[in-house]
Amino acid sequence: xxxxxxxxxxxxLSPGERATLSCRxxxxxxxxxxWYQHKPGQAPRLLIYDASNRATGIPARFSGSGSGTDFxxxxxxxxxxxxxxxxxxxxxxxxxxxxxxGTKVEIK
Amino acid sequence: EVxxxxxxxxxxxxxxxxxxxxxxxxxxxxxxxxAMSWFRQAPGKGLEWVGFIRSKAYGGxxxxxxxxxxxFSISRDDSKRSAYLQMNNLKTEDTAVYYxxxxxxxxxxxxxxxxxxxxxxxxxxxxxS
Numbered sequence: 001x002x003x004x005x006x007x008x009x010x011x012x013l014s015p016g017e018r019a020t021l022s023c024r025x026x027x028x029x030x031x032x033x034x035w036y037q038h039k040p041g042q043a044p045r046l047l048i049y050d051a052s053n054r055a056t057g058i059p060a061r062f063s064g065s066g067s068g069t070d071f072x073x074x075x076x077x078x079x080x081x082x083x084x085x086x087x088x089x090x091x092x093x094x095x096x097x098x099x100x101x102g103t104k105v106e107i108k
Numbered sequence: 109e110v111x112x113x114x115x116x117x118x119x120x121x122x123x124x125x126x127x128x129x130x131x132x133x134x135x136x137x138x139x140x141x142x143a144m145s146w147f148r149q150a151p152g153k154g155l156e157w158v159g160f161i162r163s164k165a166y167g168g169x170x171x172x173x174x175x176x177x178x179x180f181s182i183s184r185d186d187s188k189r190s191a192y193l194q195m196n197n198l199k200t201e202d203t204a205v206y207y208x209x210x211x212x213x214x215x216x217x218x219x220x221x222x223x224x225x226x227x228x229x230x231x232x233x234x235x236x237s
Contacts, residue, residue, distance in 0.1 A: 032218070032221055034223045036224075041229075041230065042229060042230075043226075043227040043229045043230065044155075044224075046223060046224065046225045046226075049221070055225060056225075087155060089155075089223070090220070091219070091220050091221075091222055092220045094213070094219040094220060095160060095171045095213065096157055097145075097224065098157075099154055099155045101154055102154060
């Protein structure tokens with residue numbers, strides 16, 4: 001099974017700063033990787049699909065890159081609403097989707 | 109805008125049953141065209157896929173994670189724009205927040221690109237005596 005490893009586990013930043021989150025797959029997933037944002041008590045939200053495509057309604061400050069085994073989610077300038085947990089996800093071994101362990105972006 | 113509203117959670121004793129519901133609203137969303145997945149997140153743990161049900165066009169069949177197979181079943185009623193998770197013989201380790209999600213499996217060419225594009229808000233299920 002493909003394992004997704006997210007680093008760092010926690011990212012402490014201030015509003016306005018740039019956030020760079022990493023997701024590494026144990027084997028290639030090509031470009032079939034998504035990123036989700038999850039806040040406590042709320043529904044997870046799809047941010048990025050196919051490694052670099054923004055989902056509907058997602059602001060341009062969110063961007064994704066990478067292919068194969070190494071992927072990055074970048075938030076160019078953190079807004080107060082962006083402090084949350086972020087997960088990467090792949091589904092190359094369909095139908096089972098698997099998630100990384102998450103990166104918590106917290107206010108410094 | 110697509111919205112998924114979950115309901116039916118609560119406190120239940122081990123060995124008992126519970127049924128969760130997930131109802132879709134929003135214009136431009138043909139519920140019957142999509143598969144629907146269920147996930148859960150136990151306290152302090154990550155997201156775990158529970159299973160999904162395909163659209164009627166793909167047979168309306170369901171698949172399950174090994175951890176729940178034989179105890180949980182997923183169904184759908186397209187006329188009510190709803191999906192259901194029937195949980196039987198519940199165990200304490202089933203305690204989690206459960207989420208439904210719209211699954212793009214039946215509308216993509218490559219199933220690896222079948223992401224979960226809309227999610228419900230989470231339903232708390234606590235299994236305890």
